[in-house]
Amino acid sequence: MSFLRDLYGTFIRISIAIEIQYRASSAIWLMGMVIEPLIYLVVWSAAAEAQGGTVGGYGPRDFAAYYLVLAAVNQITSGWHMWEFQYRVQQGQFAFLLLRPVHPIHGDLAENVAHKLAMQVALLPALGLLALAFQPRAELHAWSLALFVPALVLAFAVRFVFEWALALACFWTTRIMAVNQAYFAVLFFLSGRVAPLALLPDWLRHLADALPFRLMVSFPVELVLGKVSRPDALEGLALQLVWLAAGSAFLALLWPRALRRFSSVGG
Amino acid sequence: MGALRIFWVFAKLGFQNEAAYRANFWIQIFESLLNVGSALAAVSLVFSRTETLAGWGPPELVALLGVYFTVYGAIHIVIAPSLTKFMEDVRQGTLDFVLTKPADAQLLASTSEIRVWKLVDLVLGLGILCYGIAGLRDRVGPLETLGFGVALVAGAATVYAFWMILATFAFWFVRLENVLQIFWSMYQAGRWPVGIYPRWLRISLTVIVPVALAVTVPAEALAGRLTAANLVLACGVAIALLAVSRWFWLRGLRRYSGASA
Amino acid sequence: MSAAPAISVEGLAKTYVVPVREAGMRAALRSLFRRESRRVTAVDAIQFAVEPGEIVGFLGPNGAGKTTTLKMLSGLLHPTSGGARVLGFVPWEREHAFLRQITLVMGQRNQLVWDIPVADSMERNRAIYRIDAPRFRRVLGELVELLELGPLLERPVRNLSLGERMKCELAVALLHEPQVLFLDEPTIGVDVTMQRRIREFVAAYNRRTGATVLLTSHYMADVEALCRRVIVIHHGRLLFDGLLSALVASFASHKTVSVELGGPAPDLSSYGEVVSRAGERAVLRVPKADTPKVTARLLADLPVVDLVVEDPPIEEVIERVFAGEPAP
Numbered sequence: 001m002s003f004l005r006d007l008y009g010t011f012i013r014i015s016i017a018i019e020i021q022y023r024a025s026s027a028i029w030l031m032g033m034v035i036e037p038l039i040y041l042v043v044w045s046a047a048a049e050a051q052g053g054t055v056g057g058y059g060p061r062d063f064a065a066y067y068l069v070l071a072a073v074n075q076i077t078s079g080w081h082m083w084e085f086q087y088r089v090q091q092g093q094f095a096f097l098l099l100r101p102v103h104p105i106h107g108d109l110a111e112n113v114a115h116k117l118a119m120q121v122a123l124l125p126a127l128g129l130l131a132l133a134f135q136p137r138a139e140l141h142a143w144s145l146a147l148f149v150p151a152l153v154l155a156f157a158v159r160f161v162f163e164w165a166l167a168l169a170c171f172w173t174t175r176i177m178a179v180n181q182a183y184f185a186v187l188f189f190l191s192g193r194v195a196p197l198a199l200l201p202d203w204l205r206h207l208a209d210a211l212p213f214r215l216m217v218s219f220p221v222e223l224v225l226g227k228v229s230r231p232d233a234l235e236g237l238a239l240q241l242v243w244l245a246a247g248s249a250f251l252a253l254l255w256p257r258a259l260r261r262f263s264s265v266g267g
Numbered sequence: 268m269g270a271l272r273i274f275w276v277f278a279k280l281g282f283q284n285e286a287a288y289r290a291n292f293w294i295q296i297f298e299s300l301l302n303v304g305s306a307l308a309a310v311s312l313v314f315s316r317t318e319t320l321a322g323w324g325p326p327e328l329v330a331l332l333g334v335y336f337t338v339y340g341a342i343h344i345v346i347a348p349s350l351t352k353f354m355e356d357v358r359q360g361t362l363d364f365v366l367t368k369p370a371d372a373q374l375l376a377s378t379s380e381i382r383v384w385k386l387v388d389l390v391l392g393l394g395i396l397c398y399g400i401a402g403l404r405d406r407v408g409p410l411e412t413l414g415f416g417v418a419l420v421a422g423a424a425t426v427y428a429f430w431m432i433l434a435t436f437a438f439w440f441v442r443l444e445n446v447l448q449i450f451w452s453m454y455q456a457g458r459w460p461v462g463i464y465p466r467w468l469r470i471s472l473t474v475i476v477p478v479a480l481a482v483t484v485p486a487e488a489l490a491g492r493l494t495a496a497n498l499v500l501a502c503g504v505a506i507a508l509l510a511v512s513r514w515f516w517l518r519g520l521r522r523y524s525g526a527s528a
Numbered sequence: 529m530s531a532a533p534a535i536s537v538e539g540l541a542k543t544y545v546v547p548v549r550e551a552g553m554r555a556a557l558r559s560l561f562r563r564e565s566r567r568v569t570a571v572d573a574i575q576f577a578v579e580p581g582e583i584v585g586f587l588g589p590n591g592a593g594k595t596t597t598l599k600m601l602s603g604l605l606h607p608t609s610g611g612a613r614v615l616g617f618v619p620w621e622r623e624h625a626f627l628r629q630i631t632l633v634m635g636q637r638n639q640l641v642w643d644i645p646v647a648d649s650m651e652r653n654r655a656i657y658r659i660d661a662p663r664f665r666r667v668l669g670e671l672v673e674l675l676e677l678g679p680l681l682e683r684p685v686r687n688l689s690l691g692e693r694m695k696c697e698l699a700v701a702l703l704h705e706p707q708v709l710f711l712d713e714p715t716i717g718v719d720v721t722m723q724r725r726i727r728e729f730v731a732a733y734n735r736r737t738g739a740t741v742l743l744t745s746h747y748m749a750d751v752e753a754l755c756r757r758v759i760v761i762h763h764g765r766l767l768f769d770g771l772l773s774a775l776v777a778s779f780a781s782h783k784t785v786s787v788e789l790g791g792p793a794p795d796l797s798s799y800g801e802v803v804s805r806a807g808e809r810a811v812l813r814v815p816k817a818d819t820p821k822v823t824a825r826l827l828a829d830l831p832v833v834d835l836v837v838e839d840p841p842i843e844e845v846i847e848r849v850f851a852g853e854p855a856p
């Protein structure tokens with residue numbers, strides 16, 4: 001589809017140009033995204049030391065590996081459209097998006113990808129420096145490294161689809177802050193940010209397995225660090241595909257309804 | 268005192284504004300409970316796996332969280348919304364509205380907006396603080412309480428001065444919209460005792476972004492770990508930073524009104 | 529003469545559901561997902577047709593329903609009832625083939641990206657509307673010439689003045705050579721010289737391309753310059769659909785004379801209909817033909833400090849003419 005290639009190419013190029021204009025703000029935002037994994041890296045390392053070396057099989061250097069990879073994966077899969085959507089509707093920009101003969105999701109996807117590409121310039125060196133400070137340790141296998149790439153791409157896709165659907169909630173409620181905060185609270189626990197999922201109590205771990213949040217962040221991290229057996233890795237990839245299909249179907253059903261809400265309350 | 272009267276007027280206005288939207292109260296309760304609940308759950312999770320964290324036990328950590336949320340609530344009631352609005356005013360060029368009033372511009376800029384419902388955060392913070400103190404009962408005597416009070420005031424003053432400095436940058440860098448985000452990013456680290464962080468991070472959290480002084484030092488007082496040296500340091504930093512922020516503000520103001528380069 | 533109209537509207541109506549804030553805890557909890565609301569009729573069963581190539585002015589005061597109508601015709605809103613067709617399509621089905629042939633320009637709202645050069649925003653539209661390179665160069669060249677955009681293309685949008693920004697907005701909106709242009713208050717907030725230039729551009733563009741233009745404005749000057757035909761809408765209802773000359777004749781029948789006197793204004797009803805009188809100022813409504821005579825009398829009889837003769841504002845005229853005032 002050469003039209004889509006041209007479209008995405010142009011969108012991404014323009015988004016990067018805009019990114020460069022906002023590099024200072026982006027740097028600040030990036031700092032915020034890296035600090036949280038850093039904090040929990042230190043907290044769990046301290047816990048491990050208090051317990052004589054390890055907690056749940058993780059020592060400080062294992063936590064270092066986990067959290068540094070998590071920082072990267074979390075940043076790469078993250079999105080912000082749930083914050084922006086309501087603002088966009090109120091400022092009238094959404095009307096312009098609707099006038100275009102392309103679905104608004106393309107622009108947002110391109111913008112997201114562009115932002116991630118631009119951010120790696122700062123993120124990877126920062127994580128590299130932190131790696132020097134914290135000395136991560138992990139078992140890396142060729143097969144898990146190979147599977148990491150599709151797992152990461154799928155994780156990004158699943159998270160993007162669900163978060164874009166979440167953004168549409170702004171058509172049904174003005175309390176979008178509360179809704180988003182609830183979402184991020186769930187993500188904090190079930191996507192592996194507060195602790196590696198293996199350290200969670202059983203009931204939470206079962207919940208994490210039943211929901212897509214693990215597949216959005218934790219799964220690729222576990223995979224590349226060799227914490228997942230080969231059959232489980234393949235099963236995880238399959239699950240990602242299933243959730244992606246489910247999320248896309250949900251979005252396809254939600255979108256026309258969102259447009260109708262937009263239409264009834266006024267543009 | 269004129270300043271207090273101004274503050275009281277803003278408070279009343281803020282309250283009347285927000286009381287009209289009582290739904291905001293319930294939303295605020297939801298958001299605060301979510302925030303506080305997540306923090307407590309995280310602490311509980313850590314303590315399900317270990318008995319101490321860098322020598323701090325569960326009640327001490329709860330007390331720390333209490334101080335964290337109390338300061339968080341306090342900032343969000345007045346300082347954060349007012350200084351955010353101030354930075355917006357600088358960007359839009361509407362600061363003159365503040366400058367032509369017969370009161371100190373810094374006071375006006377710092378207190379112009381009041382989010383009354385953020386009191387919920389403050390109250391929740393105090394609640395958790397009390398819960399933590401209850402666990403520390405036998406160790407909190409009059410000396411510790413005094414130390415706590417002084418440390419808290421010094422911490423609050425330090426945070427305010429730091430915010431003023433960050434916000435004053437708006438006079439020079441108009442497009443740095445999320446500069447205040449720097450504080451919030453680092454502030455999260457205050458949920459855990461500053462002692463667990465490696466030295467370089469500890470220094471950042473004390474000197475560059477004074478999170479440690481605002482949160483950990485008062486909590487240390489309650490836990491009976493506060494050294495006189497640390498308390499003196501905290502007070503010294505507070506006074507110095509207040510002075511610096513005032514000087515910086517006046518510089519910025521002169522620049523804005525074109526009086527100097 | 530082509531058979532089908534470019535735009536045809538039949539019984540089109542739009543009622544908004546407006547949330548109403550209520551007090552009390554239960555209402556607050558309810559307000560989380562289901563809001564109390566009331567209905568506001570923005571457009572009340574209107575009907576008209578526009579031939580290809582026409583420039584039609586859509587007149588009416590603020591809140592009359594003009595913008596809502598344009599939004600329905602461009603597919604942004606679903607009507608509550610009734611139908612419309614634009615270029616044979618049902619607008620709110622938002623087929624891509626339809627969207628590629630229309631454009632909506634809203635005064636004071638930018639689709640241009642703020643921080644990057646105008647040329648980049650144009651590049652973006654080129655990709656969105658699938659305009660191939662040679663066609664893009666040709667159309668851009670024509671627009672640059674017609675709008676005098678030359679030096680503006682490489683500048684970031686935030687560095688442009690409001691008028692320059694409006695010109696660029698128009699250009700970007702027309703890159704895909706739409707057949708139907710919806711212009712919603714394109715000259716609002718722009719200085720007088722630029723207003724004239726924009727009007728000239730729209731007229732020239734219409735002549736060159738034969739595009740159909742539906743223009744809303746509450747500036748009479750826009751409509752007078754561009755439109756032979758006007759549709760007047762008020763409170764969501766169509767009040768007039770016909771030649772501008774007929775409408776002008778009916779409201780140019782009167783003039784507004786505002787005087788400021790050296791002392792308190794006496795009773796001026798012998799000069800004309802007194803619209804208002806306060807202190808030293810008074811406003812009179814005088815039949816057009818009598819205006820020179822009345823003005824001369826006022827100047828001769830009274831200590832006039834200032835005197836202004838104006839066309840009445842369109843809002844007032846519409847209110848008066850269609851509130852049952854007999855035609856002069």
